[in-house]
Amino acid sequence: MKNFEYAAPRTESEAVALLSDQPGHTEILAGGTDLVGLMKKMVVQPERVVYIGGVPSMKGVAPTADGGVRIGAGTTLDEVLDSPYVQAYPGITQAIRGINSMQLQCQGTFGGDICQRARCWFFRNGHGLLADGGRIAADGAGELHAIFGNRGSARFVNGSRIAPALIALGAEARVIGPAEGEEHLIPLDAFFRTPRHERERETVLEPNQLLTHVVLPPASGHSGAYEVRHGEGPDYPLAASAASLDIRGGVVRDARVVLGQVAPIPWVSQAAADAIRGLAVSEATAEAAGDAAVADATPLSQNEYKVQLAKVAVKRAILLAAGLETGGF
Amino acid sequence: MTESRNKSGPESGFSRRSFLQGTGAIAAATALSAQVAAEEKQAAAVAAGSSEITVTVNGTKQKLKIENRETLLDVLRNRLDLTGAKPVSSDGSSGASTVIVDGKPVMASTTMAVTCDGKSVQTVESLGGKNVDAVCKAFVANDAQQCGFCTPGFVVAVRAFLDKNPDATEQQIRAGLNGNICRCGTYVGIIGAAIDVVKGGA
Amino acid sequence: MVEYYWPKREDSEVIGKPLNRLDGIEKTTGAAKYTYDINLKKQLVAHALGCPHAHCKIVSIDTSAAEKTPGVVHVEVLPHAAPGSEIKWQGELLVIVAAESEGAAAEGVKNLEVKYEKLPFWVDAEDLAGAEAAGQTAKAGGKAETEKEPGDDDDEDEFIDAEIERLFKQSKHVLEGYYGIDAITHCCLEPHGSNVTWNDGSVTAYLSTQNVSGTDDGFARDLELTADDVEVICQYIGGGFGSKFAPDYWGIAAARISKATGRPVKLMLSRDQELKIAGNRPAGYIKVRLGADDNGLVHVWDSQQWGTSGDNGGGVSHGVIPYVLVPKNYRRVATGVKTNTARSRAWRAPNHPQACAMSQTAYDDLARIMGKDSYDVFMTNLVNAQGAKPEVYAEEMKVGAKLIDWKAKWHPHGKGARRGSIVDGLGMALHTWGGTANTSSCLLKIYPDGGVESFCGTQDLGTGTRTVCAQVLAETLGLKVNQVKVNIGTSKYPNSGASGGSTTVGAVSESHRRAAQDAIASIFEKAAAQLECDAGDLEAKGGKIQVKGDATRSLEWKKACTLLGMKPLEVTSSYERGAPSPLSNSGVGGVQMAHVEVDTETGVIKMKTFVAVQDQGLVINPKTCKSQIYGAVIMGIAAALYEHRIMDNATGAFVNAELSEYKLARLGDIGDIIVELYEPESERSRGVIGNGEPPAISPIAAIANAVCNALGTRVPVAPFTPKRVLEALKNARA
Secondary structure (H helix, E strand, C coil), rough: CCCCCCEEECCHHHHCCCCCCCCCCEEECCCCCCCHHHHHHHCCCCCCCCEEECCHHHEEECCCHHHHHHHHCEEEEEHHHHHHCCCHHHHHHHHHCCCCHHHHHHEEEEHHHHCCCCCCHHHHHCCCCCCCHHHHHCCCCCCCCCCCCCCCCCCCCCCCHHHHHHHCCCCCCEEECCCCEEEEEEEEEHCCCCCCCCCCCCCCCCCCEEEEEECCCCCEEEEEEEEEECCCCCCCCCCCEEEEEEEEEEEEEEEEEEEEECCCEEEEEEHHHHHHCCCCCHHHHHHHHHHHHHHCCCCCCCCCCCHHHHHHHHHHHHHHHCCCCCCCC | CHHHHHHHCCCCCHHHHHHHCCCCHHHHHHHHHHHHHCCCCCCCCCCCEEEEECCCCCCCCCEEEEEECCCCHHHHHHHHHCCCCCCCCCCCCCCCEEEECCEEEEEHCCCCHHHHCCCCCCCCHHHHHCCCCCCHHHHHCCCCCCCCCCCCHHHHHHHHHHCCCCCCCCHHHHHHHHCCCCCCCCHHHHHHHHHHHHHHCC | CCCCCCCCHHHHHCCCCCCCCCCCHHHHHCCCCCCCHCCCCCCCEEEEECCCCCCCCEEEEEEEHHHHHHCEEEEEHHHCCCCCEECCCCEEEEEEEEEHHHHHHHHHHHCCEHHHHHHECCCCCCCCCHHHCCCCCEEEEEEEEEECCCCCCCCCCHHHHHHHHHHHCCCCEEEEEEEEEEEHHHHHCCCCCEEEEECEEEEEEECCCCCCCHHHHHHHHHCCCCHHHEEECCCCCCCCCCCCCCCCCHHHHHHHHHHHHCCEEEEECHHHHHHHHEEEECEEEEEEEEEEEECCEEEEEEEEEEEEEECCCCCCCCCHHCCCCCCCCEEEEEEEEEECCCCCCCCCCCCCCHHHHHHHHHHHHHHHHHHHHHHHHHHHHHHHCCCCCCHHHHHHHHHHHHHHHHHHHHHCCCCCCCCEEEEEEEEEEEEEHHHHHHHCCEEECCCCCCCEEEEECCCCCCHHHHHHHHHHHHHHHHCCHHEEEECCCCCCCEEEECCCCCHHHHHHHHHHHHHHHHHHHHHHHHHHHHCCCCCCHHHEEEEEEEEECCCEEEEEHHHHHCCCCCCEEEEEEEEECCCCCEEECCEEEEEEEEEEECCCCCCEEEEEEEEEEEEEEECCCCCHHHHHHHHHHHHHHHHHCCCCCCCCCCCCCCCCCCCCCCCCCCHEEEEEEEEECCCHHHHCCEEEEECCHHHHHHHHHHHHHHHHHHHCCCCCCCCCHHHHHHHHHHHHHH
16 A cells, blocks of 8 residues: 555544545545555555544434435444434335445445445456446456446446435435535435546546535335345345335335446436336336336346346335335345 | 644644644655645644554553554554454455454454544454453354464454344344355354354353 | 274264364464464565566566665565566566565555566466367367277277267267356465575575475475475464465565565465465366266266366366266366466365366256156266265265255256245265375373373364364373373474375374374383283273273373383374375265255355265264364355356456455355264274365255256356356246
8 A cells, every 4th residue: 555644634624625636636534445445456546545534523314304314424334224214214224234244334434335436346456447448348357347328438337335225215415615615415316427537436526525414305105225146245236226116005106216236327217217107016017117127228248147137126126115025035 | 643633623723734843754754745835724634654543452552653554454463463353355355354443343454543543442362361252262162263364353243243233043143244254164163153152141 | 013093982082072172262362373473573574566467578677666665675576577588377476575564565566667568368268169269278188988898900089989979879868068167266365475584594484384394395495405494384374275385486585585684574475366376276167978878877978178277278187077976988088278377276175076066967967857856866876986985975865865855855957836036956966085194293292290292293274183183192192182282383393294185184193193002002011010910901091091991900190101200201103195004094975965046037046955974984073074064065155156266358367356356155155054974883994084175076066956956957157156047047048
């Protein structure tokens, strides 16, 4: 690891003031479960590390005035999981449980999961975020890579475990900076972006902006998340989905369906939502929504199988959201 | 330096200039001296290449001067000769470096030591000595170790898991201890050990 | 002349008892010091640069920036990486940087400037046609056997061709299948490495090794010393499955750097280097055709196999194909695929797990096409079983079937009940292994005050070596295990063979039993005078030397030892590998059965139950013995479902060389594992036989067969990942 300057601010504004406007110059450290490994391999080499674990205002889960919930980006995942305010959002608790490592849950933070770097072994082995303009993943060992949103150079997948559920629930990100007092509330689906060149990152955050909180609207309706996991380890799922359903009179009035681990961003599937809207949830209608979700998938040479997994993940997330059995593991 | 930073509360406005004046040697080492002027407005202390931290390790307060780039695992193993926690994976995926920080199990290999300033760290060594912990004894009774390299990390994980779930069922044990890897394949013994500790009420 | 023997089962006080391992508390509390844990005063920490390319020429290496990195003390370009050298696989170490700290060493490596000329590479072991087109293949042998002999005038090849075709024509059932298993790495959790001190012509090396007694000469040879100048120490080793037999060139380099700097040098491989270069198991793929009669008795086998051991081709040895069940007529041909990957090293039962997975799968497929119970087809073919006695396999099959409830759970392939998208299946396989005792010497000291201490240059891979030694000594001397002190783990102790080939428990049981029997014979001589009896009438039992059958005529152990006079009794006794002995033997058989569930929508497989029935002759410690089997099975589950080396055809890189992507079985993945030690008197009376390897052989084939039974179609290549399961289901539908 390259050595670095270190600062541990106590307030959000102190933290923002410590960030450079130059990409890669400063890195924000919270739990360290993602960043530290990348620094050890010198994939990222910040000159300064700003540790936000000592910013009290970024920790904890609190109800909001309108009946929603505000989750500090520095809150550890186990604290979120145990919070009484989060139990009304089963999509979130299911996703955190899926991480399946007590240590990762205790060490990793809510914001850290959302801001984690790309899942791509080429990136993590030093080939850059886009790995030779995306050619390596397309021609080579791309079995874990994107099947959606992969027409540009970015073929990695976004690895966030909770983002699909958060987006399905209509969460917003509270972002501060770069100027003192500057504050933005960004719908979480607009928080992620597909980088077009190596200097762009996986989110819209400027280098000197900070994600401080995630704000959830009141829990209404039904939510569920399903991950296709190869084994019981804390390995990343092969595909994932979260669904949020507004079911009234036994019929889905509105739906949001989001896929994870299949695109450079959490992938919102309008087609799946459209397919289930107006229908009662059943094995057949959920399956049809899964089919709709993957109709426009564009697999690479090695990851055709992920289309099937994405389809099943959507189907099962919808079934779980409706309180039904998935029929599988 | 550490003391000063600890004193500087959220609103204390401890400027980089006063920090640098206090630690000239470190200021000389900074790679970013050209940017000092631009950072005048900053309110928190910035430590150049190294820091002094105070960490309570297994009940003993340790004042250490460390490089910022040292992980907690580096400091435990190389500075304090507490080698129970093991370096197995660089990204924390093995759980072999599991220690308890402020009551929670974390991977020392992905925890930067400098972030542990003021915190309390408990390593596997604290479970040994004169009063060997029930988890260690149950591991031995169930032969939950072969080569033993992953074992300390597993012991700490089981201890932390059972502290939180003292009445865990076998199913919960099987679901709750997947953050660690054993290459020799001692999982059967580990499951048995955890069940025994639950039964024994330890 | 002492006659060596084991006490009868009913007379054994310590042997055969499930004692806790003696170093358990050290291991569980972090007190046990592994090579990686050795911190010496003034030591330097060394990191190495691994080659980023699969095949290249080193054009130039500029070390100046690395040398100027703060904290860096010494930089060595390895001899095989000098400019102009050809490097044939990714990860090969090129330059070593020794520094004051881990951070400085890592930064020094980052500051090395190496120019490479990239060369064409081939890393795909499975694509035989592609490898042939690229000129990357070489013959790797073969053999044909037929019951009918060719006549004097026959061309042998033509005769075999015709005979094999004739046999297939006669066959009631003909099965054609494709099977394979990818390369996996040893992935020792403690990476290879050492902490070496050069001290004025002598070397002390803390080395993570399976071969304490046999690595001193390795250091000596490469450093132009003699073995007496070298001490290799390894009290604890963090994983060794066949890849840690030598100092390795990086250990020698650490010694050279210690010599150059005058300081101890600690060099442990990084995780990705450990996976890339420090040992892997050859990949193997096979096309099989077999013919069987009405009952499913296979009488002809014809196979073409290929695979890789690295740049030298190789692959899985054809010598164990078909595996265990060898029909009277067979032909096997092997091709090696030369890949730009690090060379293979011995891996827990070399060749056998792959051979089992490449041939007993075909037997199961035969059952599938016949619509028969796989158990019956295996039983029918036991007449052709090799390795262990057919009746041992047969008995073990019966025991295993009962434990897994085979009859109740069996359904024809693909015909099981479906629960949602989940189907279940049963599979089995059987295996054999030698497990002969290695050469071993033990120095036993018995002090006049009753103290007992042994010295042996062996090691503990996790076997429980110390515990086994103590049990054998205690049994023989009539003591408790805590009354004997066992010393192992340095090359300065009497020689004992490497721990490889399931040879350790046999080896140390031989040497320690012999030493203890030799010593107790001397004590009997002295005690006989006191007790006024014949030395031959004495026995050591319950802490006493006593007349057999008359406990009233006895001497307490301490009292008996005073008869030794002023000096301790010192006995060194040895066993030479291969010498016929009543204490040890070779050749075991084992049967394993798997019950799995498969989610047909996702291709995810979960273990339900796994049964392992294993013969290993006489069991010294059933607790540690069972641990070996549990561990072997879990390793097999990992190889069947999760782990493999993924080589990228685009870059030639081993892309998943970190534990986050190199997937191993976790605690929640293993289901219920039931182990039965098969130890009837007929097998126990053969003496001790190693069991570290045999139970690691069958799991992949047994699980493969269970998955096939569940799905009704074969997933040909292990590991059976969701990707491969879904692809197999898709192919079956097509």
